[in-house]
Amino acid sequence: MEIYTSILGTADAPEHHDALHHLAHKHAVDVVRLSRADLARRRLRIRTDAGREVAIALPRDQKLFEGALLALKEDSALVVRVETERWIRLAPRDAAAALRLGYFCGNLHWRVRFEENDLCVAVETEEHVYLERLEGLLEEGAVTLLSDNGEAG
Known part of the structure; x- marks a missing residue:
């Protein structure tokens, strides 16, 4: 197993x-696919797209990112790619529902972002886990689950 101890650029x-x-024309650029959560890690073992098991052990002053170049040799390269994030978009019925939703998400330490009057929750595990937790708010109509295009889902 190869160990990568620095980011080249x-x-x-x-x-x-x-x-x-x-190298890409020779199919010699291998990729390590990471979740957003894994970007904060300095040490990990993972399989590349080509099936190789590799280890990453970075010093504290280096952080993984989309496009990080871990190896560039005459015959191969290794690049970090970050998986696309999925988000659940929620529309609160009114200000009181928005306050309840924000408090609820905060207590669960969910990562969120705001888009206009909607709250988007980052899906960092199975989506059904979030929907089960939100079931009460959804059933009473305090919050509406929106699809990706902003339509009620």
């Missing part, structure tokens, strides 16, 4: 473009 950097482009 970013895969998008101009100085790496030609080498990565050449």
Whole structure:
């Protein structure tokens, strides 16, 4: 198992473009896919897209990010890619419901963002877990679950 102990730069950097482009044509750019939560980790073992088991052990002053270049050799490269985040979008009925929803999500330490009057919750486990927890608010109509396009779902 290979161990990667530093980030060489970013895969998008101009100085790496030609080498990565050449390796990509040879199918020699391997990828480590991480969740957003895994970006905060400094040490982990994971399988690459090619099926290799690798370890990452970074110093405290380095942090993983989308496009982090972990290896660039004459015959191969290893790049970090971050999985697309999924969000549940919730529309509170009124100000009182919004306050209840915000308090509820805060108590559960859910990561949220706001879009206009809606609250979006990052899905960091199975989606049904969130929906089960929100069941009471949804059933009483205090909160409406919206689809990705903003329509009631």
